[in-house]
Each structure stands twice: as C-alpha cells, then as structure tokens.
Amino acid sequence: xxxxxxxxxxxxxxxxxxxxxxxxxxxxxxxxxxxxxxxxxxxxxxxxxxxxxxxxxxxxxxxxxxxxxxxxxxxxxxxxxxxxxxxxxxxxxxxxxxxxxxxxxxxxxx
Amino acid sequence: xxxxxxxxxxxxxxxxxxxxxxxxxxxxxxxxxxxxxxxxxxxxxxxxxxxxxxxxxxxxxxxxxxxxxxxxxxxxxxxxxxxxxxxxxxxxxxxxxxxxxxxxxxxxxxxxxxxxxxxxxxxxxxxxxxxxxxxxxxxxxxxxxxxxxxxxxxxxxxxxxxxxxxxxxxxxxxxxxxxxxxxxxxxxxxxxxxxxxxxxxxxxxxxxxxxxxxxxxxxxxxxxxxxxxxxxxxxxxxxxxxxxxxxxxxxxxxxxxxxxxxxxxxxxxxxxxxxxxxxxxxxxxxxxxxxxxxxxxxxxxxxxxxxxxxxxxxxxxxxxxxxxxxxxxxxxxxxxxxxxxxxxxxxxxxxxxxxxxxxxxxxxxxxxxxxxxxxxxxxxxxxxxxxxxxxxxxxxxxxxxxxxxxxxxxxxxxxxxxxxxxxxxxxxxxxxxxxxxxxxxxxxxxxxxxxxxxxxxxxxxxxxxx
Numbered sequence: 001x002x003x004x005x006x007x008x009x010x011x012x013x014x015x016x017x018x019x020x021x022x023x024x025x026x027x028x029x030x031x032x033x034x035x036x037x038x039x040x041x042x043x044x045x046x047x048x049x050x051x052x053x054x055x056x057x058x059x060x061x062x063x064x065x066x067x068x069x070x071x072x073x074x075x076x077x078x079x080x081x082x083x084x085x086x087x088x089x090x091x092x093x094x095x096x097x098x099x100x101x102x103x104x105x106x107x108x109x110x
Numbered sequence: 111x112x113x114x115x116x117x118x119x120x121x122x123x124x125x126x127x128x129x130x131x132x133x134x135x136x137x138x139x140x141x142x143x144x145x146x147x148x149x150x151x152x153x154x155x156x157x158x159x160x161x162x163x164x165x166x167x168x169x170x171x172x173x174x175x176x177x178x179x180x181x182x183x184x185x186x187x188x189x190x191x192x193x194x195x196x197x198x199x200x201x202x203x204x205x206x207x208x209x210x211x212x213x214x215x216x217x218x219x220x221x222x223x224x225x226x227x228x229x230x231x232x233x234x235x236x237x238x239x240x241x242x243x244x245x246x247x248x249x250x251x252x253x254x255x256x257x258x259x260x261x262x263x264x265x266x267x268x269x270x271x272x273x274x275x276x277x278x279x280x281x282x283x284x285x286x287x288x289x290x291x292x293x294x295x296x297x298x299x300x301x302x303x304x305x306x307x308x309x310x311x312x313x314x315x316x317x318x319x320x321x322x323x324x325x326x327x328x329x330x331x332x333x334x335x336x337x338x339x340x341x342x343x344x345x346x347x348x349x350x351x352x353x354x355x356x357x358x359x360x361x362x363x364x365x366x367x368x369x370x371x372x373x374x375x376x377x378x379x380x381x382x383x384x385x386x387x388x389x390x391x392x393x394x395x396x397x398x399x400x401x402x403x404x405x406x407x408x409x410x411x412x413x414x415x416x417x418x419x420x421x422x423x424x425x426x427x428x429x430x431x432x433x434x435x436x437x438x439x440x441x442x443x444x445x446x447x448x449x450x451x452x453x454x455x456x457x458x459x460x461x462x463x464x465x466x467x468x469x470x471x472x473x474x475x476x477x478x479x480x481x482x483x484x485x486x487x488x489x490x491x492x493x494x495x496x497x498x499x500x501x502x503x504x505x506x507x508x509x510x511x512x513x514x515x516x517x518x519x520x521x522x523x524x525x526x527x528x529x530x531x532x533x534x535x536x537x538x539x540x541x542x543x544x545x546x547x548x549x550x551x552x553x554x555x556x557x558x559x560x561x562x563x564x565x566x567x568x569x570x571x572x573x574x575x576x
Contacts, residue, residue, distance in 0.1 A: 108329055
C-alpha cells in the first residue's frame with residue numbers, strides 16, 4: 001500500500017493515511033488530493049500547513065473548533081466555520097484534510 | 111485468510127494485538143486454541159451457555175435487528191449470527207454434536223467458518239435490541255463479544271478496536287491526546303466561551319481536591335457537535351458553583367474493551383479512571399454523554415468490586431440542579447427547535463440512571479424538555495428500550511464499514527422521517543459520542559442535514575441562564 005509520484009513513494013495504511021508523518025511533501029499532498037477528487041487551492045494549502053504545524057507541535061490533530069478558529073484568523077472570519085471547511089474538504093476536515101496533510105486518522109468515537 | 115465478499119473491518123496489525131497480550135498472527139494450532147477459548151468462556155459465563163442452548167428458531171429476533179433490516183443480508187439475522195457460534199459449540203461440547211454433527215447442525219471451525227465469524231461478528235453493533243424481542247432473552251451481543259474475544263485470542267482482531275484499546279492504555283484516551291494538547295484544547299474552549307458569554311468559565315484539568323472528576327469520551331475534546339456538549343457540562347457546573355476537574359491520566363470515558371468482550375482490558379480501563387479519582391482526591395465521579403461508557407460505569411461496583419461507588423451521569427446531576435432551582439434554563443434560547451431523542455442502545459438497554467427504574471429513559475427526556483421549546487417522539491417501538499441502534503456502535507465506526515453503517519442506520523432514519531414529517535421535528539438529540547459521529551456522517555445519505563444531530567448537554571449549555 002503505497003502512494004507513488006515520479007520516483008518517490010510513500011507507504012500508507014489500509015484507509016489511505018500516511019504511515020510516516022515526516023515523509024510528507026507537497027507532491028504527496030497533490031497525489032492524495034487527486035485520489036480524493038480534490039484540486040488543491042491556496043485555501044486548501046492554508047489548512048494543510050496549519051494541520052501539519054499543529055501536529056508537529058502537539059503530536060495530534062487539532063480539534064475541529066481549534067482548526068476553524070485558525071482558519072478564521074488566516075482566511076477571514078467568514079471562512080472560519082465547519083461548513084466552509086466542508087466545502088474545501090467534502091470528506092470532512094477531520095478525516096479528509098488530515099489524510100491529505102499526512103496526519104494519522106483520528107481514532108475513537110469520531 | 112482468503113478474501114470473500116461480505117463486509118469486514120480491517121484486521122489489526124500484529125503489533126497492536128501483541129500490545130494487548132494476544133498473538134499477533136493466526137497460530138498453527140488456531141482451531142484447538144479457539145475451541146479451548148470457547149470452552150473457557152462458556153464455563154465462566156453460564157448465561158452464554160444458556161443462550162447457545164435455548165434458541166427454538168422462532169425468528170422473533172430477525173425483524174428486530176437494524177443490521178438485517180438495513181442490509182437484507184440473511185447472514186445478519188440475529189439467529190444466523192448466533193448460529194455461527196452455536197454450531198461450533200455444539201460440535202465440540204455436546205455428545206450428539208461430537209458423534210452425529212450433521213444431524214444436529216454442528217459444524218467444524220474451519221477456515222470458511224472463521225471467515226464468516228470475522229465478517230458477521232463485526233457487523234453486529236452489540237445493541238441488544240434483538241434480546242428484547244426474544245422469548246428467552248437470548249442476547250446476541252453476548253455471543254458476539256464471546257466470538258470476538260475468541261478471535262482475538264487466536265490473533266484475529268479488528269484494527270480500530272485493538273488500536274484504540276492499546277492507545278487508551280498508553281495515553282489515557284482513545285484519541286491519543288497528550289496532556290499538553292488537551293490543555294491547549296481546553297484553553298481554546300475557555301477563550302470561545304469567554305467570547306460568547308463574557309464570563310470566565312473554566313475547563314479545569316488535573317486539579318486535586320475538586321469535588322467532581324468528570325470523565326467524558328475524548329470525542330468531546332475533538333469533534334462537532336460533541337465539543338458543544340463539553341461546553342454544556344462546563345457551563346452547568348460553573349453555574350451550580352460545583353468544583354470539578356478533568357483528568358489527563360483518565361481522559362476517556364469510552365471503554366472499547368466492552369466491544370471486544372475482554373473483561374481484563376475492560377477492568378484495566380475502568381481501574382484507570384478510579385485511580386485518577388483517588389489520586390486527585392475527588393469525591394464523586396461524573397460521566398459525560400457516552401452510551402457504552404455509561405453502561406460500563408453503571409456497572410463499576412460489580413466490575414471493580416470493593417466499595418467502588420456507582421458514578422453519576424451528567425444528565426442525572428443536571429436534572430437534579432434544574433429540579434431544585436440551582437440552575438435555570440430558558441428554552442427560548444433554542445427557539446424554533448423541535449427535538450426528538452434518540453435513545454442510545456447501551457443507555458436504554460444496558461443501564462439505569464438516577465434512583466427510579468426507567469430513569470435512563472425519563473431523565474434525558476426531562477432535561478431535554480427543560481432546554482427546548484418543543485420535544486417530539488419518534489414512533490413507539492423505535493424508542494425507549496426498543497430503540498434502534500445508530501448503526502455505528504460496537505466498534506463499527508470505521509471508514510471501511512461505511513456501507514454497512516449507512517444501511518444499518520436505515521431503520522432509525524425511517525423513524526426519524528416520521529417524526530420530521532408527522533410532528534415537525536427539526537433536530538435529533540443523542541447522548542452518545544458514537545451516535546453523534548455516526549449520525550452526522552450517515553444521515554446525509556438518508557436525506558437529512560448533518561446539522562440536525564445535537565447533544566442534550568449542548569442544548570442545555572445554550573439554554574442555561576448564567
């Protein structure tokens with residue numbers, strides 16, 4: 001189970017989540033996004049970079065509310081809500097955005 | 111194992127099973143080990159032996175099961191599921207089964223049977239609705255748990271459940287939140303609530319000597335609408351002037367070991383909560399909105415023994431605070447809402463609440479009625495102790511089970527549609543993290559908006575007069 005691009009490849013788990021957080025790069029994000037039928041825009045990248053930074057700091061994905069607040073700060077208050085995140089990532093900010101950002105899938109009752 | 115077409119969750123990796131003390135892979139002598147494990151289970155659990163022997167094939171359970179109603183797969187009839195274990199039990203533990211297996215429907219546990227076990231015992235959400243229709247009270251959930259525990263003992267576990275149990279042992283919660291990340295999340299919530307109310311409402315963590323230790327599913331620290339429920343707990347406790355704290359050692363109410371049927375791991379997770387309460391010196395344990403967690407918590411005295419008291423449900427506490435006038439709710443703050451309650455299976459059928467019988471059904475309704483302008487009921491026979499499962503319980507809440515989850519929610523969605531079209535319901539409240547996550551994801555497939563899923567304490571938080 002691997003994503004591939006050019007001569008690079010990245011192992012992923014059964015649900016398509018990257019095995020090694022640190023192995024992520026922008027090429028991989030585009031590969032996963034394409035597999036999820038998403039074309040990445042600057043707004044997507046803002047979300048992805050925030051998720052990566054947060055995970056690097058806290059070793060866990062941010063709560064959805066923490067993410068929407070960060071999006072509001074970066075992209076404007078009208079975009080800092082779950083509905084807007086869902087327009088960007090129809091599969092949901094928790095799962096699809098984390099997957100493209102190279103984070104593991106949040107676990108438990110979520 | 112060879113692949114066949116029926117639905118199944120991903121298999122746990124060897125390292126996550128080994129972390130739980132199970133073999134990482136199928137051992138060569140797996141058949142003997144499984145039969146021995148079945149024997150031990152049946153000896154230890156007389157009710158299981160009764161369930162395996164009592165069925166008269168009347169079929170009363172079949173139309174009771176959301177999984178069968180939703181999928182139409184005959185393998186999902188509760189009796190068919192039970193028979194998977196029953197046939198093997200009969201083969202090895204009855205004289206007739208040993209001598210004339212074909213005459214008595216006894217079957218060997220061969221590879222094909224193992225495949226069926228793995229698939230069908232992971233399509234049961236252990237909701238127990240079938241047991242309320244069975245004339246003998248045969249509880250398929252107990253059979254499913256027994257089968258899953260046997261599977262784990264031969265190195266066949268479900269990925270999500272095995273990983274979550276290992277994670278809660280390691281980090282204290284199912285998400286894997288470390289104390290610093292948890293504190294950061296709580297700080298962010300304090301900021302949100304300050305902005306909303308203009309008040310300093312705290313979300314205390316690890317505060318020794320607090321009166322109450324609140325234990326809640328870690329989804330309450332992460333997902334929507336779950337987080338809004340956590341805000342509701344904090345507001346109520348603040349308004350009542352009760353000192354409380356969360357614990358970073360035991361930051362999880364959920365207990366996925368119940369889904370696996372492992373008493374050992376269930377006790378270990380429960381003990382961790384009890385330890386946190388003792389270390390912090392809190393005098394009472396209160397549980398947030400989590401269905402199976404409440405079932406386990408309600409049974410703490412039996413599970414942990416000694417003089418361990420029964421924890422209290424946040425809804426029970428809130429109900430008392432409303433009743434004696436310590437907090438006041440203004441339902442007009444939820445103007446326009448007509449809310450129906452989805453009884454969570456483990457609360458409705460696996461527990462009690464408060465001091466009166468049936469409190470687990472009445473108390474959530476009373477609190478909901480105090481928080482919103484109008485409540486409505488879904489059709490009789492789909493609520494209370496006959497509630498339909500959300501379709502995501504028992505460890506099914508994974509991406510690869512999505513099709514089964516969508517189909518399994520069909521009976522609940524049909525009942526909800528009647529409440530919406532017949533009584534004008536605008537929202538459905540749930541008191542379980544799994545129910546909330548499951549409905550938010552699958553209701554859109556049944557024509558509903560995900561935003562109609564709410565929690566009772568979320569609505570209480572909005573209606574509370576501070």
